[in-house]
Amino acid sequence: MEETNELTLFLANLDEKQVPEAVYSRCKALFLDWLASAYASKKLHPIPLFEHFAQYMGPQTGKATILVSEKSTSAYFAAFVNAACSHLVEQDDLHNSSVLHPATVVFPAAFAAAQDLDISGKDFLLACITGYEAGIRIGEFLGRSHYKIFHTTATVGTLAAAVAVGKLMKFSQSQFLHLIGTAGTQAAGLWEFLKDAADSKQLHTAKAAANGLLAAYFTRDGLTGAQNILQGRQGLAEGMSSDAQPEFLNDQLGQRWALLETSFKYHASCRHTHPAADALLMLMKKNALKFEDISEITAHVHQAAIDVLGLVTIPKTIHQAKFSMGTVLGLIAVYADAGLDSFKKHALEDDNVISIRDKVRMILDQEIDKNYPKKWLGKVTVKTKKNQVFSELVTDPKGDPLNTLTQQELEEKFIKLCDFSGMFNEIERKKIIKNTWKLDQFSHVSELFN
Amino acid sequence: MEETNELTLFLANLDEKQVPEAVYSRCKALFLDWLASAYASKKLHPIPLFEHFAQYMGPQTGKATILVSEKSTSAYFAAFVNAACSHLVEQDDLHNSSVLHPATVVFPAAFAAAQDLDISGKDFLLACITGYEAGIRIGEFLGRSHYKIFHTTATVGTLAAAVAVGKLMKFSQSQFLHLIGTAGTQAAGLWEFLKDAADSKQLHTAKAAANGLLAAYFTRDGLTGAQNILQGRQGLAEGMSSDAQPEFLNDQLGQRWALLETSFKYHASCRHTHPAADALLMLMKKNALKFEDISEITAHVHQAAIDVLGLVTIPKTIHQAKFSMGTVLGLIAVYADAGLDSFKKHALEDDNVISIRDKVRMILDQEIDKNYPKKWLGKVTVKTKKNQVFSELVTDPKGDPLNTLTQQELEEKFIKLCDFSGMFNEIERKKIIKNTWKLDQFSHVSELFN
Numbered sequence: 001m002e003e004t005n006e007l008t009l010f011l012a013n014l015d016e017k018q019v020p021e022a023v024y025s026r027c028k029a030l031f032l033d034w035l036a037s038a039y040a041s042k043k044l045h046p047i048p049l050f051e052h053f054a055q056y057m058g059p060q061t062g063k064a065t066i067l068v069s070e071k072s073t074s075a076y077f078a079a080f081v082n083a084a085c086s087h088l089v090e091q092d093d094l095h096n097s098s099v100l101h102p103a104t105v106v107f108p109a110a111f112a113a114a115q116d117l118d119i120s121g122k123d124f125l126l127a128c129i130t131g132y133e134a135g136i137r138i139g140e141f142l143g144r145s146h147y148k149i150f151h152t153t154a155t156v157g158t159l160a161a162a163v164a165v166g167k168l169m170k171f172s173q174s175q176f177l178h179l180i181g182t183a184g185t186q187a188a189g190l191w192e193f194l195k196d197a198a199d200s201k202q203l204h205t206a207k208a209a210a211n212g213l214l215a216a217y218f219t220r221d222g223l224t225g226a227q228n229i230l231q232g233r234q235g236l237a238e239g240m241s242s243d244a245q246p247e248f249l250n251d252q253l254g255q256r257w258a259l260l261e262t263s264f265k266y267h268a269s270c271r272h273t274h275p276a277a278d279a280l281l282m283l284m285k286k287n288a289l290k291f292e293d294i295s296e297i298t299a300h301v302h303q304a305a306i307d308v309l310g311l312v313t314i315p316k317t318i319h320q321a322k323f324s325m326g327t328v329l330g331l332i333a334v335y336a337d338a339g340l341d342s343f344k345k346h347a348l349e350d351d352n353v354i355s356i357r358d359k360v361r362m363i364l365d366q367e368i369d370k371n372y373p374k375k376w377l378g379k380v381t382v383k384t385k386k387n388q389v390f391s392e393l394v395t396d397p398k399g400d401p402l403n404t405l406t407q408q409e410l411e412e413k414f415i416k417l418c419d420f421s422g423m424f425n426e427i428e429r430k431k432i433i434k435n436t437w438k439l440d441q442f443s444h445v446s447e448l449f450n
Numbered sequence: 451m452e453e454t455n456e457l458t459l460f461l462a463n464l465d466e467k468q469v470p471e472a473v474y475s476r477c478k479a480l481f482l483d484w485l486a487s488a489y490a491s492k493k494l495h496p497i498p499l500f501e502h503f504a505q506y507m508g509p510q511t512g513k514a515t516i517l518v519s520e521k522s523t524s525a526y527f528a529a530f531v532n533a534a535c536s537h538l539v540e541q542d543d544l545h546n547s548s549v550l551h552p553a554t555v556v557f558p559a560a561f562a563a564a565q566d567l568d569i570s571g572k573d574f575l576l577a578c579i580t581g582y583e584a585g586i587r588i589g590e591f592l593g594r595s596h597y598k599i600f601h602t603t604a605t606v607g608t609l610a611a612a613v614a615v616g617k618l619m620k621f622s623q624s625q626f627l628h629l630i631g632t633a634g635t636q637a638a639g640l641w642e643f644l645k646d647a648a649d650s651k652q653l654h655t656a657k658a659a660a661n662g663l664l665a666a667y668f669t670r671d672g673l674t675g676a677q678n679i680l681q682g683r684q685g686l687a688e689g690m691s692s693d694a695q696p697e698f699l700n701d702q703l704g705q706r707w708a709l710l711e712t713s714f715k716y717h718a719s720c721r722h723t724h725p726a727a728d729a730l731l732m733l734m735k736k737n738a739l740k741f742e743d744i745s746e747i748t749a750h751v752h753q754a755a756i757d758v759l760g761l762v763t764i765p766k767t768i769h770q771a772k773f774s775m776g777t778v779l780g781l782i783a784v785y786a787d788a789g790l791d792s793f794k795k796h797a798l799e800d801d802n803v804i805s806i807r808d809k810v811r812m813i814l815d816q817e818i819d820k821n822y823p824k825k826w827l828g829k830v831t832v833k834t835k836k837n838q839v840f841s842e843l844v845t846d847p848k849g850d851p852l853n854t855l856t857q858q859e860l861e862e863k864f865i866k867l868c869d870f871s872g873m874f875n876e877i878e879r880k881k882i883i884k885n886t887w888k889l890d891q892f893s894h895v896s897e898l899f900n
C-alpha cells in the first residue's frame with residue numbers, strides 16, 4: 001500500500017514546472033504519432049462498427065471529436081472510437097519494459113475529456129505525461145506473468161487513461177486513490193483472441209480508454225473506489241499476476257521520466273517482430289544478400305515473443321500477418337520494408353514472401369530473454385543456399401529511445417499514414433503537424449483543428 | 451473447447467417449446483423481483499451518479515427506460531443504470547452453486563435491448579432464460595477460486611447479459627461463439643472494494659450489463675471474438691481461475707433448468723449471511739430466547755462467507771452493514787427482521803444491535819463447506835448468559851428453491867421495496883405486478899408500463 005500511496009501522492013502533486021522541457025517535447029511527438037495511427041485506420045474493419053455503435057448508443061453531437069469521421073459526440077464515445085482507431089494499424093508507440101502501448105489509451109481519453117472540459121494544450125500535455133508515468137509503472141509492477149495472459153494495454157491501459165483524465169480534473173491524492181480503485185476493478189482484456197485473428201484488440205483499447213475516462217468522471221462526482229486495488233489481497237496483482245513487484249510502482253518518481261523511454265514504431269507490425277526485422281535488414285545489407293539466397297532464418301527471441309507470435313503460422317488477415325514473424329521477415333527480405341503498404345500488397349499472397357515465411361523459425365534465446373523487457377534485443381541467423389551462415393545482433397531497434405525517429409521521420413510517418421487511408425489533403429496534413437508542435441501554446445486543445 | 455461448443459449449440463437451438471412452463475413462470479417471478487430491487491434504489495447513493503453520467507454522455511431520449519427516473523435513453527445506458535440500481539439494496543436473486551446474481555445483469559441488458567429491438571414478452575423471457583442457463587453454468591465452471599478474488603456477478607455477469615441479448619437477436623452457434631469471446635475478454639470486477647465499503651459493486655453490475663449488451667450489438671454487426679475464451683490457454687479460466695471444471699459448461703443442457711435453482715432474497719443483506727440468520731431466527735423462536743439472554747453467537751459457515759464477510763468488523767455504511775455477519779445476526783436477535791427498513795433504522799447506531807454484533811464470530815465448518823456452493827447450510831450455536839448452549843441447523847434458507855417465496859410474498863416484497871423509495875402510488879404498483887404476470891402475452895415488452 002505504501003508504494004501506491006507514494007505513487008498517488010506524486011500524481012496529485014506533479015506540477016508543470018517539475019517536468020523537463022524534453023518530456024513535453026517528446027509528448028508532443030508521441031501525440032503526433034498517435035494522431036497518425038488513428039487517421040490511418042479510417043474505413044478499415046472493424047472501425048466502422050465502432051463509429052456505428054457510438055452513433056446508435058450515444059449523442060449525435062457533443063464537444064469531443066471522432067478523429068476519422070471528424071464528427072462530434074460525447075467525450076465517452078470519442079475516447080471509445082479514437083482508441084479503437086489508433087491501435088489498428090500497429091503503428092502506435094510502445095514502452096519496452098512495461099510492454100504497454102500508452103498512446104492508444106492515454107491520448108484518446110485525455111483528448112476527449114480535454115475537449116469536453118475546455119482544457120489548455122499545456123494542461124493537456126501535463127495530464128498525458130502523468131498518465132504515461134503512472135501506466136508504465138503499473139505495467140512494470142504487474143510483470144511478465146500478467147502479460148502472458150492479459151493484454152497489458154487493455155488492463156493497465158484502463159488505469160493509465162483514468163490517471164490522465166484525473167489529472168485534467170486536478171485530482172487530490174485521495175481522489176487518485178479512489179480513481180485507481182474504480183479503474184482497476186474494470187481492468188480486462190485477454191490474449192486469447194490473437195490466434196483466431198479476432199477483432200478484440202481494438203475493442204480492448206476502446207474499452208480501456210472509455211472505462212478510464214468513466215472512472216475519472218465518476219470519481220469527480222463522488223464515487224468511491226477500493227483503496228488498495230493494486231496491492232490488496234483481492235486486488236489486481238493478486239488476481240491477475242504471479243510475479244508482481246511493488247517497488248516498480250514508486251520507482252524514481254520525478255527523477256526517471258518513463259515517457260522518454262517509449263519507442264516509436266517504424267515497421268507496421270507487432271513490436272515483438274521489430275528487433276529481428278532490424279537485425280535481418282542490417283544482415284542482408286552488410287552481406288549483400290538477396291532473398292533468393294536464403295535457405296533458413298532463425299530469429300533468436302525472448303519468451304514473450306513466442307507467447308504472442310507463436311500462435312500465428314499461416315496468417316489469415318493482414319492484421320494477423322503483423323503478428324507473424326515469418327511474414328514480417330519475409331517482407332523485410334523481399335522488399336526491405338514492412339510498412340503499411342507492404343503489408344497491404346504483399347503480406348498474404350506474395351509467393352516470394354510466403355517462401356521466406358516458411359523458412360523462418362523462432363527460438364528462445366536465454367541472453368535476449370534475460371534482457372527483456374528492459375531491452376528488446378534483435379538477433380537473427382541466416383543460412384544461405386550455399387551453406388554460408390551469417391548472424392547479426394541489434395541492441396536498439398529503430399524507434400527505440402536510443403535510436404529514436406527524428407522530427408522529419410515522424411512528420412513523414414504522419415503523412416504516410418494519412419496517405420494510407422486518404423485522410424486530409426496536403427494543406428490540412430501540414431496544418432495538423434504544425435499545430436501539434438505548438439499545442440502547448442493553445443488555450444484550448446480543440447485549436448488543434450483550427 | 452468441446453464443452454463450449456456444446457453450450458453454444460444449445461444456446462442457438464433453444465426454442466420456446468423446449469422450455470417447461472414452470473421455467474417461464476419462475477422467470478416472470480424473478481423479473482418482478484428484479485424490478486422491485488431496482489425501484490428500491492431510487493435516490494440512494496450512488497444511483498444519481500449513474501443517472502447523471504448516462505444523461506451527460508448518452509442521448510437525452512431513446513427507446514429504453516431508466517426505471518427509477520422513468521426517463522428514456524439508448525439501450526446501452528438504460529442497461530448501465532438499471533443494472534447499477536438493482537444490485538444496491540441487496541434484495542436481488544442469487545444462484546447458489548455459481549454464486550452468481552443473475553437477475554441484476556441479465557434483466558437490465560435484455561430488457562433495454564428488447565425495448566430497443568421491439569421484442570415480444572415471450573421472446574424476452576426466452577432470452578432471459580437463455581442468459582440464466584449460460585451464466586450459471588459459466589459461473590460453476592470458473593469455480594470457487596475465481597469467486598475468492600473476482601466478483602462473479604461482474605465477470606460472469608458480462609457473459610450472462612451478452613447471451614441474453616444475443617438470444618433476443620436470434621444468434622446462430624457461430625455468433626454465440628464470437629459473442630462469448632467478445633464478452634469474455636471484457637470480464638472484470640475485483641472484491642477488493644468490499645473492505646473499504648467502496649461503491650464498486652454497482653459499477654460492476656452496470657458495466658457487466660452494458661458490456662454484455664455491447665458485445666451482442668457488435669457481434670450482430672460483424673465483430674469477431676476469440677473462439678475459445680472460456681477454455682483456451684490465454685482465456686478466462688487460465689487467467690482468472692485455478693479450479694475450473696469444464697464439465698459444468700455443458701451440464702445437463704435442456705434437462706436441468708438452472709434458473710429454477712435460483713433463490714430469492716428474503717433478508718436485505720449479503721446472501722452469505724442468510725443461512726445463519728434463518729438458523730438464529732428459528733433457534734430463538736424454538737427456545738423462546740430474547741436478545742438480552744445471549745452471551746455468544748457462533749455462526750458455522752463455509753469458507754467463502756469468511757472471505758467475503760470476514761473483512762467487515764465495524765460497518766461504516768448501511769451497505770457495508772449488509773456484509774457484516776454480526777450486524778445481520780444482531781438485527782435478527784433484536785428485531786427478528788433484517789429487511790430494508792431495519793437496516794436503515796438500526797444497522798449502524800442501535801446499541802442493542804451493536805451489543806449483539808460484538809458477540810458474533812464466524813468459524814469455518816468443514817461439513818458446511820463441503821456442501822457449498824451446491825447447498826448453503828445455516829448453523830448457529832448460541833451460548834446464553836446462564837451458560838445454556840443451543841444449536842440450530844437450517845438446510846434450506848428462506849427463498850431457496852426448496853423454500854421459495856410464494857406469489858403473495860413476492861408481491862408483498864415488491865410493494866415493500868417500492869415503499870422504501872417512495873416509487874409509484876398503489877395503483878401503479880398493482881398495475882406493474884399485474885402486467886408482469888402476463889408479460890408473455892405482450893407483443894412488445896414496453897407494454898409492461900401501459
